[in-house]
Amino acid sequence: MLNDKSLATAPDCADCPIRHRAVCARCETDELERLEEIKYYRKFEAGQTVIWSGDRMDFVGSVVSGIASLTQTMEDGRTQMVGLLLPSDFVGRPGRSTAAYDVVATTDLVMCCFRKTPFEEMMVRTPHIAQRLLEMTLDELDAAREWMLVLGRKTAREKIASLLSIIARRDATLKTGKLEGALVFDLPLTREAMADYLGLTLETVSRQMSALKKDGVIQLEGKRHVTIPDMARLMDEAGDDADGGILA
Amino acid sequence: MLNDKSLATAPDCADCPIRHRAVCARCETDELERLEEIKYYRKFEAGQTVIWSGDRMDFVGSVVSGIASLTQTMEDGRTQMVGLLLPSDFVGRPGRSTAAYDVVATTDLVMCCFRKTPFEEMMVRTPHIAQRLLEMTLDELDAAREWMLVLGRKTAREKIASLLSIIARRDATLKTGKLEGALVFDLPLTREAMADYLGLTLETVSRQMSALKKDGVIQLEGKRHVTIPDMARLMDEAGDDADGGILA
DNA sequence: GCCGGGCCTTGATGCAGATCAACAAAAGGG
DNA sequence: CCCTTTTGTTGATCTGCATCAAGGCCCGGC
Numbered sequence A, B: 001m002l003n004d005k006s007l008a009t010a011p012d013c014a015d016c017p018i019r020h021r022a023v024c025a026r027c028e029t030d031e032l033e034r035l036e037e038i039k040y041y042r043k044f045e046a047g048q049t050v051i052w053s054g055d056r057m058d059f060v061g062s063v064v065s066g067i068a069s070l071t072q073t074m075e076d077g078r079t080q081m082v083g084l085l086l087p088s089d090f091v092g093r094p095g096r097s098t099a100a101y102d103v104v105a106t107t108d109l110v111m112c113c114f115r116k117t118p119f120e121e122m123m124v125r126t127p128h129i130a131q132r133l134l135e136m137t138l139d140e141l142d143a144a145r146e147w148m149l150v151l152g153r154k155t156a157r158e159k160i161a162s163l164l165s166i167i168a169r170r171d172a173t174l175k176t177g178k179l180e181g182a183l184v185f186d187l188p189l190t191r192e193a194m195a196d197y198l199g200l201t202l203e204t205v206s207r208q209m210s211a212l213k214k215d216g217v218i219q220l221e222g223k224r225h226v227t228i229p230d231m232a233r234l235m236d237e238a239g240d241d242a243d244g245g246i247l248a
Numbered sequence C: 001g002c003c004g005g006g007c008c009t010t011g012a013t014g015c016a017g018a019t020c021a022a023c024a025a026a027a028g029g030g
Numbered sequence D: 001c002c003c004t005t006t007t008g009t010t011g012a013t014c015t016g017c018a019t020c021a022a023g024g025c026c027c028g029g030c
Helices: A004-008 A029-039 A115-125 A128-155 A158-177 A191-198 A204-216 A231-237 B004-008 B027-039 B118-123 B127-153 B157-174 B191-198 B202-214 B231-235
Strands: A039-044 A050-053 A059-065 A068-073 A079-085 A102-104 A109-115 A183-188 A219-221 A225-228 B039-044 B048-051 B059-065 B068-073 B081-084 B102-105 B109-115 B183-186 B219-221 B224-230
Touching: A029 A039, A029 A115, A039 A059, A059 A115, A068 A191, A068 B127, A079 A191, A079 B127, A102 B068, A109 A115, A115 A128, A115 B127, A128 A158, A128 B068, A128 B081, A128 B118, A158 A183, A158 A191, A158 A225, A158 A231, A191 A204, A204 A219, B027 B039, B027 B109, B027 B118, B059 B118, B068 B191, B081 B127, B081 B191, B109 B118, B118 B127, B127 B157, B157 B183, B157 B191, B157 B202, B157 B224, B157 B231, B191 B202, B202 B219
Parallel strands: none
Antiparallel strands: A039 A109, A050 A102, A059 A109, A068 A079, A068 A102, A183 A225, A219 A225, B039 B109, B048 B102, B059 B109, B068 B081, B068 B102, B183 B224, B219 B224
């Protein structure tokens, strides 16, 4: 599974984000070593499904590079994305054996996985892991609740602005750690995926993107390359008070 | 703070739900004793605010009786309820000192609280607490994501049916532990609170309640007293595949 | 080169739910 | 008890987004 090329592109971490995020730095070295022994890598191409809702899920893991999405689908086909997993985000649930959502690779994707059972045993022996996971889960819960406001009360234009500002912020933090001047990034989502995240149709997404472009809130080069000349302006369009949104 | 009358009404627990839920049964007795020492009770009347978003929050706790809601508000006044806290649900976040949402008592409310610092120290000493909290937080995350589907993709009628089925299920589980025959309960929410939870206006809520009544999906006696003659029918109206929704 | 299929944009039209408005029914409060 | 306030219902109208439909752009295959 381990693939040198993909690992070479892992962000800000020569090894594996679990070491930085899920397993905290305070853990004893021998525990970290044991974690090394049970970890493995999985690679997916854009569009591939990592796991289907309801399927047996015998691993937990985190995103090394690329983006995965969590989606829920109703019988009649309506779908809602309920989370966007960026590098270092955690997937899976200790203590549950089936997946609650479809997990799909939105871009090419590398994940660092641990078999669930040894990971759980390790959690029992290493309290810091549970505490670190609790912290991460609480962050995700905050992000999910933030998104409930977006879904429930914001207009289509505000929704788009919210999504762009979240991606822009997260992208800038990953790349430079700073949020200054114009922000430039490539949208990792199709219009349809944006629509699924925002509870809109792709036509509405397209129209609002055009409108934000016409109004100078964003610049578009091609369909995906975005420049945000003024982040404060964008956040204003998103209806956020200046501190803005958190990401799933 | 401790109030005999309100404690007498605590559901299924003569003492405090924390003992059952947040602190797991496996914890050593002396740890439980220590937890006893730092706990205290707070009582609120319907409509009172427990804490405002952004305020300093130096406690964590759980609901003993009554219902509290977590709400986010935009500057222009649009509000979205992001969680409904029923008896035994946990509030607060170890490791954060300010509240992220407004917490409001929707009905008369009794909470069992712990000062945050001793609770956090206790968490470090007692690994099972962190693991139990992780489990609870993951449940809440699932519930929040379930709700994202409701907010993003369901029609007004489906939203109402989803809310009713969640309340009915939770209420029945608390009271009898079973989901058989007709379910009867009192709505603990005003039409406005329902609207805030569902991302609708109160007029739409009222209309859809009337429509569901006219169609025989629910029976209404007064404004609050609800009978569900056929739970499967209601869940069908909610657009859920039979297993239905989870609650925040 | 041409063709077919993703992906995206834009236009025309329809409808679910918001908004505005009036009133009914309880629920206090003096 | 009446009066006010809160809460809920129902109607009329408006509007933002969905839906239906047509076509453009780009890329990969033949």
